[in-house]
Amino acid sequence: MTTALLTHPDCLAHRTPPGHPERPERLQAVTEALTAERFALLLREEAPLADAAAVLRAHPQIYMDILRAEIPAEGTVALDADTHVSPGSLDAAFRALGGALRAVDMVLGGQAQNAFAAVRPPGHHAEHNRAMGFCLFSTVAIAAKYALDHHGLSRVAVMDFDVHHGNGTQDVLWEEPRALFVSSHQMPLWPFTGAPEEKGAHDNVLNVPLPPHSDGARVRAEFESKVLPRLDAFAPDLLLVSAGFDAHTADPLAQLHLREADFVWITERLCDIADAHCGGRMVSTLEGGYDLDALAASAAAHVGVLMERGA
Secondary structure, three states: OOEEEEEOHHHHHOOOOOOOOOOHHHHHHHHHHOOOHHHOOOEEEEOOOOOHHHHOOOOOHHHHHHHHHHOOOOOOEEOOOOOEEOOOHHHHHHHHHHHHHHHHHHHHOOOOOEEEEOOOOOOOOOEOOEOEOOEOOOHHHHHHHHHHHOOOOOOEEEEEOOOOOOHHHHHHHOOOOOEEEEEEEEOOOOOOOOOOOOOOOOOOEEEEEEOOOOEHHHHHHHHHHHHHHHHHHHOOOEEEEEEOOOOEOOOOOOOOEEOHHHHHHHHHHHHHHHHHHOOOOEEEEEOOOOOHHHHHHHHHHHHHHHHHHHO
């Protein structure tokens, strides 16, 4: 068994205005870091295009129609103050979703022990009927529904350690009793959701807000007391991860103080959960991270652990 890496050049064709933090260079930094010799054994595969039916697992057809109509022939169009689309954005989003779904297929089909989808645009802020927060499709939520419905799993857990609350994933999975959504995130911080009182329609949501300037010790303590026991009790058949690295101390969009060693620790503990309940089956998808050096180093650290545990 091994670790699969899913990515595609089309994900670079999603363009944003100059100065926007969610830019193609983010993915380039990650994929360049993963060309180092220690990653030579990654099972590399191009992310396929997801089909339109996959998107309908989370978003209504009217949403897709409106989104398609907004795609410009040139330049960029603002869907809101933060979220923009360009001529290549829709293909990039379909590749991002296709990469996550193919990763699920590979892991559940025994072709890989675990997988990392290095894709963009990110997805965890896209709600049922609204693009927001740099996100167009609720990628990880769709992957969870795909694993449940297409592969027939009984329980899928989603762990989101991006510094921003995964409001879109929560929205899409709110009424899904077979899915557990857990999010650790800075609060207060955009999108100003993710309070502990938000528990889901079936007590299937756990939000673990962290005050600004929380360091690795604080985050580890919250994981040990809240996150890991809840994931362990849920006993998922598959663990999905929204891997945002913007909780790094160097990131310009937030005020947490994690470092690469903390992402290593988090990944190791999540692998422990996967080993205990899922036969090690875990699929991770890139979300945020906006300091290029910190993003590249943190993603490399994360994938390094996946490779060690997937060997």
